[in-house]
Amino acid sequence: MNYYTILESDLGPITIQASDEGLLGIWFEQHTTLPNELGHYLPEHPVLSAAATQLTEYLSGTRHQFSLPLAAKGTEFQSKVWEVLCSIPYGESISYQELANRVGNPKAVRAVGTANGRNPISIVVPCHRVIGKDGKLTGYAGGVDRKLKLLELESSGS
Template identity: 60%
Template sequence: MIKHAFYNFEFGTLKIGYTESAIISIRTVGKIDDKDEHSQLSDMAYEQICEYIKGRRKTFDFPYELHGTEFQKRVWNELCRIPYGETRTYKQVAEAAGNSKASRAAGAANGKNPIMIVIPCHRVIGTDGKLTGYAGGIELKKTLLNLEQGANKIY
């Protein structure tokens, strides 16, 4: 059974979906739209995201499960291989996921990422270096990239 917990977050309200054993979704929402049921697992995920936002964490170690097509899962796994502080283009992600001609499909999979921040889809940019869509909004994407890259590059 899937439950949801809501948390106040620097960028709005964070909605964390979970089962007994794993986190299955993390996203920002405009309002609480479901029953709010916190658990040790959802609290752990929230605490780790807060540590990340404060620059005190680069990786996450709570259990999570990815649900999607095989191609989406390959893309999401490739996103997890992008090092903290680095970016990749949609084309590079598609190539790494095994289909160099699937840039648009990689972009679509990126857009369906169920676990924002943890599966770092914010690290994917356009071929021209421009920031493109992000479920949490371009400002949040810009903030996350600037956090990770420090003074190296400002978006």
């Protein structure tokens, strides 16, 4: 059974989905990967409640790491990319090439970029910390403006 809640934030509404095993997804309103069926609206579900609290703390600048059970569904390759994303420290960013290197497949930059873009757990699995080789902000499923705001939040040292 899946459950969801919606967190109101300065970045707009954030939909959070979980199962009893853990967090399944965090999406902004414009995400195209938001599932058609979210499950039951249950903000008091322990995983959803913890996620909402931790996201609020993160967005206020008081939380730099998340401690939530993750249960995202993806291929073995996507899961490996998402695991590496979680190792990028708060306030730092890397290029897609560096991400491919860390995944152990330096020639798979495009595949890594695709897996990064399919990350269902925004912010907690910090795909926003991956930028273009030239330092430019490239696409972000939540919108490049939000990506910039997340990176600015982290660089402010709050």
